[in-house]
Amino acid sequence: MRLTNISLSRRGLLTGVMALGTATALAGCSAADTTTSAASTGSFAYLDNARAHRTRLALLGTAGGPMTWIAPHNGGDETRHGIATAVVVDGAIYLVDCGMGVAHQLRLANLGKEGDFHGYEGLRSVFLTHLHSDHTMDYFNIVLSGWHQGLPGSAPVEVYGPGDRGALPPISGTTDVPVVNPENPTPGTVDMTNYLTQAFATDINDRLRDSGKPGLDKLIRTHDIPIPSAVAARANDNQFPVMDPFLVMEDDRVRVTATLVDHGAVYPAFAFRFDTADGSIVFSGDTAPNPNLITLATGADVLVHEVIDADWVKALYGEPPYSQEEEGFIEHLLHSHTTIEQVGPVAEEAGVKTLVLSHLAPGNNPTERWQAAAAGFSGDLIVGEDLMEIGVGERTS
Numbered sequence: 001m002r003l004t005n006i007s008l009s010r011r012g013l014l015t016g017v018m019a020l021g022t023a024t025a026l027a028g029c030s031a032a033d034t035t036t037s038a039a040s041t042g043s044f045a046y047l048d049n050a051r052a053h054r055t056r057l058a059l060l061g062t063a064g065g066p067m068t069w070i071a072p073h074n075g076g077d078e079t080r081h082g083i084a085t086a087v088v089v090d091g092a093i094y095l096v097d098c099g100m101g102v103a104h105q106l107r108l109a110n111l112g113k114e115g116d117f118h119g120y121e122g123l124r125s126v127f128l129t130h131l132h133s134d135h136t137m138d139y140f141n142i143v144l145s146g147w148h149q150g151l152p153g154s155a156p157v158e159v160y161g162p163g164d165r166g167a168l169p170p171i172s173g174t175t176d177v178p179v180v181n182p183e184n185p186t187p188g189t190v191d192m193t194n195y196l197t198q199a200f201a202t203d204i205n206d207r208l209r210d211s212g213k214p215g216l217d218k219l220i221r222t223h224d225i226p227i228p229s230a231v232a233a234r235a236n237d238n239q240f241p242v243m244d245p246f247l248v249m250e251d252d253r254v255r256v257t258a259t260l261v262d263h264g265a266v267y268p269a270f271a272f273r274f275d276t277a278d279g280s281i282v283f284s285g286d287t288a289p290n291p292n293l294i295t296l297a298t299g300a301d302v303l304v305h306e307v308i309d310a311d312w313v314k315a316l317y318g319e320p321p322y323s324q325e326e327e328g329f330i331e332h333l334l335h336s337h338t339t340i341e342q343v344g345p346v347a348e349e350a351g352v353k354t355l356v357l358s359h360l361a362p363g364n365n366p367t368e369r370w371q372a373a374a375a376g377f378s379g380d381l382i383v384g385e386d387l388m389e390i391g392v393g394e395r396t397s
């Protein structure tokens with residue numbers, strides 16, 4: 001095992017590179033403005049000065065779950081923000097998921113072109129993998145803060161996300177469950193955005209009238225992602241049939257395809273693939289191992305994959321017997337996510353070059369625990385950190 005200490009973040013964190021068998025693992029590298037490091041040669045050249053790459057990946061938040069992780073990790077006082085990741089292609093920003101803190105992190109990361117003042121100017125699109133709150137909690141903050149931080153840009157931000165679920169999920173545990181908003185209990189991305197706009201009507205109307213702000217239709221345009229009818233997918237009984245990936249969006253920089261994945265009761269739950277002139281990046285979304293994700297990720301340069309620590313789940317609840325509610329939650333955690341032991345073989349089967357772990361649950365695990373995911377994977381393993389950037393393809397400057 002090789003262990004090299006390197007120092008490269010603007011916050012002066014010491015970071016460690018570990019080689020585990022044939023798989024290599026890197027963690028603790030906050031590389032928003034990297035300097036030359038020991039990682040600049042060999043497998044990790046793409047981490048050194050990621051901004052020299054036309055296409056790059058920026059991890060804005062790397063925690064799983066809708067809670068704030070306040071325990072320290074990596075021996076410091078860093079915490080992980082909610083799940084949010086950006087693909088940046090020649091200054092254009094494509095955001096995947098909007099967990100807690102995304103607006104703050106987007107501003108901090110300052111991902112756009114040189115000279116962009118607010119950091120939002122280059123934002124082109126937002127993609128939501130599914131509508132669990134840890135992926136959407138600060139979505140509307142992008143709109144509300146964007147109004148004051150560089151939006152609208154040259155065109156509205158295009159938002160793509162799941163449509164209406166179509167039916168309520170089955171009840172696990174107690175049978176006496178109230179229904180929220182019964183006239184529309186499972187709104188999709190378009191309806192969710194309309195409700196959020198209504199909820200903030202006082203502020204929005206004030207700023208439209210008093211501050212002369214442009215209408216929200218200039219800031220965003222929302223789309224429920226249509227699932228090809230031939231797939232015959234449906235809530236509750238056919239949520240992720242074996243299928244080929246389908247096109248979501250294409251512009252002059254990216255081609256985005258999607259597939260349905262297995263996130264327990266959640267429907268639709270998407271994984272996304274971004275193909276650019278420089279390479280390919282796949283986002284697992286939240287999912288248990290399943291063949292649709294393998295198909296989507298086959299041969300990708302980078303797979304950003306969620307991961308959960310099964311030992312943490314077991315420790316949360318102790319020994320059985322469990323209550324009905326506890327059993328339901330344990331079932332959700334272990335059977336609608338991918339464990340540390342499962343994720344390496346998933347990446348290996350897909351034949352990806354680099355596996356990036358994000359959506360880490362729990363967000364306060366020691367880094368060494370996540371590095372165990374290198375088992376069964378022969379490519380490079382990177383344990384994600386907030387504000388880490390990873391270049392894709394060849395350096396272009």
Ligand SMILES: [Zn+2]
Binds near residue numbers: 130266286
């Ligand atoms: Zn989820």
